[in-house]
Amino acid sequence: MRVAAQVLCLSGSLRRVSSNSAALEAAYRLAPSTLELLLYKGLGELPLFNPDAETDPLPSAVAELREAVDSADALLIACPEYAHGVPGAFKNLLDWLVGSPDFPGKPVLLLNTAARGSYHAQEALAEILTTMSAQLLAARPVMVALPGAGCSVTQVLENADRCAELQVALRLLVEALAAH
Numbered sequence: 001m002r003v004a005a006q007v008l009c010l011s012g013s014l015r016r017v018s019s020n021s022a023a024l025e026a027a028y029r030l031a032p033s034t035l036e037l038l039l040y041k042g043l044g045e046l047p048l049f050n051p052d053a054e055t056d057p058l059p060s061a062v063a064e065l066r067e068a069v070d071s072a073d074a075l076l077i078a079c080p081e082y083a084h085g086v087p088g089a090f091k092n093l094l095d096w097l098v099g100s101p102d103f104p105g106k107p108v109l110l111l112n113t114a115a116r117g118s119y120h121a122q123e124a125l126a127e128i129l130t131t132m133s134a135q136l137l138a139a140r141p142v143m144v145a146l147p148g149a150g151c152s153v154t155q156v157l158e159n160a161d162r163c164a165e166l167q168v169a170l171r172l173l174v175e176a177l178a179a180h
Helices: 019-030 060-071 088-098 120-131 153-157 160-179
Strands: 005-011 035-039 074-078 107-114 142-146
Touching: 005 019, 005 060, 005 160, 019 035, 019 074, 019 107, 019 142, 019 153, 019 160, 035 160, 060 088, 074 160, 088 120, 107 120, 107 160, 142 153, 142 160, 153 160
Parallel strands: 005 035, 005 074, 074 107, 107 142
Antiparallel strands: none
16 A cells, blocks of 8 residues: 655756756655655666557557656656757656556646746646646746756755755645645
């Protein structure tokens, strides 16, 4: 019997040292016992989306992604902005989820880790997820104002303000999943 709700954390960054990934790893460490956060690490392994490849069997990396998303109770997404949009690798991940029969209605919470409050990618991401029939848990992404590229999980956890911002996101997830 599973006690904790499972939340799959998806970072939209391929960087080795990524502020978005650091925020998700910090959330993982701060999560209450009622949430089990799982960090997805396969973004760079996904093949380029091709509708012709959406047949049985799916490419193994895609099958693993869909299985992880399908078994999660919710998704927590931290995605950077590149050229005022969603990075291609993350859009590719989302394209592979469009055909997943278990995705519609999936609860999703977005984090915006940009200290400058970039919003173009966040708005585009919300539009994409809405089109995919995700259930967005907040009207706007939760702000976690990190200093920029290359922020480490230690830097996030050592900053009381950033931890408080992540706690807001975690509380939203707990409340939404309890009501779900």
